[in-house]
Amino acid sequence: MNTFATTIDDRYFDDYVVGATYEFGDIEINEEEIIEFADRYDPQAIHTDPAAAATGPFGGLIASGWQTGGLMMRLFVDHYLSRVASIASPGIDELRWHKPVRPGDRLSLRVTVVEVLPSRSKPDRGIVRSLIEVLNQDREIVMSMIAMNMLLRRKSA
Amino acid sequence: MNTFATTIDDRYFDDYVVGATYEFGDIEINEEEIIEFADRYDPQAIHTDPAAAATGPFGGLIASGWQTGGLMMRLFVDHYLSRVASIASPGIDELRWHKPVRPGDRLSLRVTVVEVLPSRSKPDRGIVRSLIEVLNQDREIVMSMIAMNMLLRRKSA
Numbered sequence: 001m002n003t004f005a006t007t008i009d010d011r012y013f014d015d016y017v018v019g020a021t022y023e024f025g026d027i028e029i030n031e032e033e034i035i036e037f038a039d040r041y042d043p044q045a046i047h048t049d050p051a052a053a054a055t056g057p058f059g060g061l062i063a064s065g066w067q068t069g070g071l072m073m074r075l076f077v078d079h080y081l082s083r084v085a086s087i088a089s090p091g092i093d094e095l096r097w098h099k100p101v102r103p104g105d106r107l108s109l110r111v112t113v114v115e116v117l118p119s120r121s122k123p124d125r126g127i128v129r130s131l132i133e134v135l136n137q138d139r140e141i142v143m144s145m146i147a148m149n150m151l152l153r154r155k156s157a
Numbered sequence: 158m159n160t161f162a163t164t165i166d167d168r169y170f171d172d173y174v175v176g177a178t179y180e181f182g183d184i185e186i187n188e189e190e191i192i193e194f195a196d197r198y199d200p201q202a203i204h205t206d207p208a209a210a211a212t213g214p215f216g217g218l219i220a221s222g223w224q225t226g227g228l229m230m231r232l233f234v235d236h237y238l239s240r241v242a243s244i245a246s247p248g249i250d251e252l253r254w255h256k257p258v259r260p261g262d263r264l265s266l267r268v269t270v271v272e273v274l275p276s277r278s279k280p281d282r283g284i285v286r287s288l289i290e291v292l293n294q295d296r297e298i299v300m301s302m303i304a305m306n307m308l309l310r311r312k313s314a
Contacts (some may be wrong), residue, residue: 015243037227040227040231041230042220042227042230042231043231043234043235044238044243055242057245058245063199064227064229065246066223066226066230069223070198070199070223070224070227071198073198073199073221073223074197074198074199074200077199078200081201086201087214088215089254090224090253091251091252092249092252093251094248094250095249095250095252096247096248097245097246097248152215
């Protein structure tokens, strides 16, 4: 496990080092939030209807995978992604939903820097690829992905 | 362009045919919804603060990529994913955010069946892999991905 030498307000491309792993965050999800999200974004009975979900493949209401992604992003933004150097995310690879997220679950992240790619065309920036694992309160991996983030480089002397 | 021979209430694994392409959906996003979503799931200034976003890399407020994913899912559930045969989604590959989504944008989907994989261990189901492209009102692709969906097979005689 590692700790950043920088705060999130002073973190640049250069501060993400391949192989470093970080664990952080604590966010809870409840039934009301699961249903509210799903009513707008993912209206399937396993996400919106506790009674129907009880007889479904997961034996109860579970969160939309897109909501789990949103909760991941909240922890990623609060604790990991640079607040001063982040430009955009080109995308995500190998997103997998491993286990259901249920009402009352508490999620945290384990993030490992997989690759750092300085831009060839723009020397002021680069892309960091990170393995993100979303853990529940039993330390089971519920979701994982490889995220890409484009970040500015630290201005050197 | 193709039309399903089945309604969404009577659609099974067997109804998704490799190469078939479908276009559907119309969903609008406004500034209030962008900010509300980002306050909870992606609190970066480009998603939460119109004034700060105006001076940022996109020249204005843009939707969280996870919200665009949620809007994609809404259209996918309303029009494409089987209501009777869908079990779960193992995950997504090659998710890319190509262009920003801004307040007032109207999104639709273009979906192409890429692969259908009958399960080897469970003969009652299979996985459909679909290329999903999210288009805006100018028919620009704002997001794309390869989605996997596990679906029950039609019960044959």
